Amino acid sequence: MSVAARLSAFALLLAAVFAAAALAGGLVDPDGASDATGTAHGATATPHDTDGTHGGASADAHGAGGASDAADHGADAGADHGTAGHADGTAQAAAPPGLTAEQDGYRLVLDTAPRTVGVTAPLRLRILGPDGRAVRRFDVAHARRLHLVVVRRDLQHFRHVHPVMGTDGTWSIRLALPAAGTYRLYADTTIDGVQRTLGTDVQLPGTFTPRPVARPATLADAGDGLQVRRRPGPAGTVAFDVLRDGRVVTGELEDHLGARGHLVTLRAGDLAYLHTHPAGDQLAFGVELPGPGTYRSWVEFRLDGRVHTAAFTEVVSG
Ligand SMILES: [Cu+2]
Numbered sequence: 001m002s003v004a005a006r007l008s009a010f011a012l013l014l015a016a017v018f019a020a021a022a023l024a025g026g027l028v029d030p031d032g033a034s035d036a037t038g039t040a041h042g043a044t045a046t047p048h049d050t051d052g053t054h055g056g057a058s059a060d061a062h063g064a065g066g067a068s069d070a071a072d073h074g075a076d077a078g079a080d081h082g083t084a085g086h087a088d089g090t091a092q093a094a095a096p097p098g099l100t101a102e103q104d105g106y107r108l109v110l111d112t113a114p115r116t117v118g119v120t121a122p123l124r125l126r127i128l129g130p131d132g133r134a135v136r137r138f139d140v141a142h143a144r145r146l147h148l149v150v151v152r153r154d155l156q157h158f159r160h161v162h163p164v165m166g167t168d169g170t171w172s173i174r175l176a177l178p179a180a181g182t183y184r185l186y187a188d189t190t191i192d193g194v195q196r197t198l199g200t201d202v203q204l205p206g207t208f209t210p211r212p213v214a215r216p217a218t219l220a221d222a223g224d225g226l227q228v229r230r231r232p233g234p235a236g237t238v239a240f241d242v243l244r245d246g247r248v249v250t251g252e253l254e255d256h257l258g259a260r261g262h263l264v265t266l267r268a269g270d271l272a273y274l275h276t277h278p279a280g281d282q283l284a285f286g287v288e289l290p291g292p293g294t295y296r297s298w299v300e301f302r303l304d305g306r307v308h309t310a311a312f313t314e315v316v317s318g
Contacts, residue, residue, distance in 0.1 A: 098273025105130030134169030180206025228310035292318030
């Protein structure tokens with residue numbers, strides 16, 4: 001056997017071992033190396049958008065269910081669709097995004113976070129590149145260079161905000177976390193065309209009373225007298241109708257950060273992260289859930305110049 005032949009035999013063996021390990025861990029993506037599809041994993045996204053009026057910082061913040069401090073829904077910046085998939089061609093497609101603070105040498109460092117329940121305080125983070133220095137050049141994906149999703153680990157208190165970057169690469173925003181507990185923080189970025197979502201936790205001291213994930217339902221409240229109804233969409237998608245006084249208003253939806261809507265889905269337990277955008281003009285999303293589990297999704301859309309959020313639970317049995 002030549003050296004080359006032996007090497008490739010070894011590579012095959014390694015691949016088989018990794019595949020077996022991945023199967024054992026139940027982490028196999030149903031599509032195999034599907035990170036390049038750009039539907040769920042790759043799609044970047046974006047949301048909320050508000051020009052923040054916090055303390056003069058121009059960060060924007062938007063809370064679900066009206067829990068946001070200083071949320072004031074401003075106009076979108078120019079939309080730019082940078083829906084890059086994980087086009088790095090590596091074989092790391094098995095794990096869903098958002099589970100680690102480091103990926104491909106890029107690392108999320110949380111410098112400052114709120115420490116007191118209900119008190120608006122700075123949150124500062126940096127994304128360090130493979131050279132160990134703060135990345136300062138981010139691609140614009142859905143009108144923002146960084147999308148920050150914050151949610152308590154029991155899937156309550158969802159927030160989607162947009163920090164502002166300083167010249168040294170530090171991203172800051174002022175926000176208040178409404179209750180004690182451990183929050184998961186996702187920094188959703190695109191750098192050189194590759195989208196990555198890095199995650200870390202923030203602990204907020206106090207008496208923590210976990211709440212169960214809401215039971216699956218087809219109708220959810222979106223505030224301001226609006227409701228959202230979930231239904232099967234075309235071609236295996238999941239679609240949402242926005243209702244006002246029981247009437248569908250989907251046709252009047254406005255663009256929100258470069259898309260008709262946004263869908264963030266988290267898996268209960270490990271909090272794997274999926275961020276999806278509709279392919280067309282409707283709120284219809286091709287979500288590829290990575291396996292059995294309970295999932296909580298927040299659909300975000302803009303109507304009457306305001307961003308609205310409705311949350312849904314889905315249980316996928318194994
Ligand atoms: Cu965003």
